[in-house]
Amino acid sequence: MVRIGIMGLTGCSGCQCEILNCEDAIGKLIGKVEFAYFPLAQDVNDFSEFDILFVEGSVSTNLDREKLIEGRKRSKLLVAVGTCACYGGVQSQRNDEASLDEMLKAVYGDTKLDLEVFKPMPLSDVVDVDYELPGCPLDKRQFVYTVASLLNGVEPFFPKIPVCHECKLSETDCLLLKGIPCQGPVSFSGCGAPCTASGVGCQGCRGNCDFPNFDEILSIYQDIGLSFDDSVKFLKVFRGKTISGLKVGSSNEKGA
């Protein structure tokens, strides 16, 4: 039987909960696959070997790192689930602005921690990752589609097209044109654009689409009244590593 593992590192467990919310799919899977390791959901767990290991969360301690390296060794496929695992997550949005010491001081003051801590990083900084399913949280339909594909030896296909695609095809009135900051044009779709449909600009929780045009989006944000600094901060919230050190004028051309 195919052995599946689902584990969490530094994150909020939201993605694991979202996986648990795929009730129909899990119902169908039980009996066909073995959930060998899923501590969030079951008491008896076995971390010996896997066909597919889903990993949530970013790597921010030596424990995370060891567990991840171990998991990688024991699994044929490793899939990063959620934005923390894929890009570092919201906890890494200021990685390029402050030193680790400053961060520790701000959070823990003078308390000594008895583990090794680093700036939160995506799984791919530590191990090879076979597939990435970003999202805060990940999208249930994409999880189910990925599992179905991998079980059948098919490559899941996620073109990195912008959120505007799903937004426009849902006939949502464009927020950006109404002066509401929206990251749709530079963000990876797949969520179905639920945020714009409810009138909230896309926050970019799924990271970058292919070759995002940051120059133009920054200039649009400034046209609608955001300062340059706020515009950059807004873009950085979820993009973690993929946008750190963003400089204007550097995002153009080269495949763009």
Added chain:
Amino acid sequence: MEFHIERAKVLPKSNLWSFLEGLKKISPLIAPVKRGNKTVFSEVNDISDIIINYTRTILPPKKFLVPYRRVRFTYSTDNLSFSSNFKARDQIIFGIHSCDLHGISILDSVYLKENPDPRYLEVRKKTVLIGISCMPDDYCFCLSTGTAFPDGANWDLFLTDIGADYFVSIGSPKGDELIIELKRLFRDIEREDLELYKRSTRKKKEAFKNKKLPDLERISQLIELEYESPVWDEEAKRCLSCGTCTNVCPTCFCYTSIDVPDFEGKTVKRVEFTTSCQYPYYSLVAGGHYFKPTRTARFRHRYYHKFVGYPYQIEKLGCVGCGRCSAECPAKISMVETLIRLRGTDEKEPGKAAEQTSAGRSL
């Protein structure tokens, strides 16, 4: 089907709602309804939701002919038997503007001319198209594309506002049947109605008088001659590659198709979904090569396809001047502006400073 003006009818405006009610009894009725500040085509349950005067819907009525996401078929991996539970239903689409009717006529050419798509054909056969006249806003340029009026007859009925009444042109036997079915609501045309009809045509043309219109004279050549123009780079720099311009276009037809297996791997769904030439992956092939590697190349490609590609493919321009691509572009890139700027680099006299000829076509 020929267009016989003398067979036209008149629908008094006071009968419009009875007409719509009558249509709804015949088939599911699709019409423009309000969504926020915009209008969208949607199936209506209550005819009082229908918006008669609107400028443009976010998406064209195309979505009721070719859905943006569709399952083409499912197949079994055991015995490779294919199945589809697709069934076209009768539907009436009311309130389509002239540009969108022309858009559908372009789709007809694309889907039916060579290798007809049986599914599209079935849907088209079961769909009744009822157009309505409209007045342009600042994004419309249908007068340049020759699509401001419902020539041809790929539609069934067309209502032109002539003041107190609608002048109802009949484009097909299906249109005829509807008129017969709802006969009591119509009256015969009189000489005066014809005068009013002509006047309404004039009125629409006049409404374009102070608008910026692109000059589409020898447009295919222009695009080819100006293939290396710096205008492409300058415009594309602002382009977000967001795909909105093609997703909202009534004539775009590109799609991606993927196979989605179930958990057992026994049945596989072939899913097709709309895509855009503005997305980098669109031109990505095995080995990681991009046929359209730069934003400029992708940006230019859309214009190239609309004004050079379509004429080769179907002998018509691929643009009906509906203005959606410009009205919805989050970067406010305007097709009309781009075309005017290209004309500028093309027709400026050598040696003279680049001056834009944005006067458009005189009426």
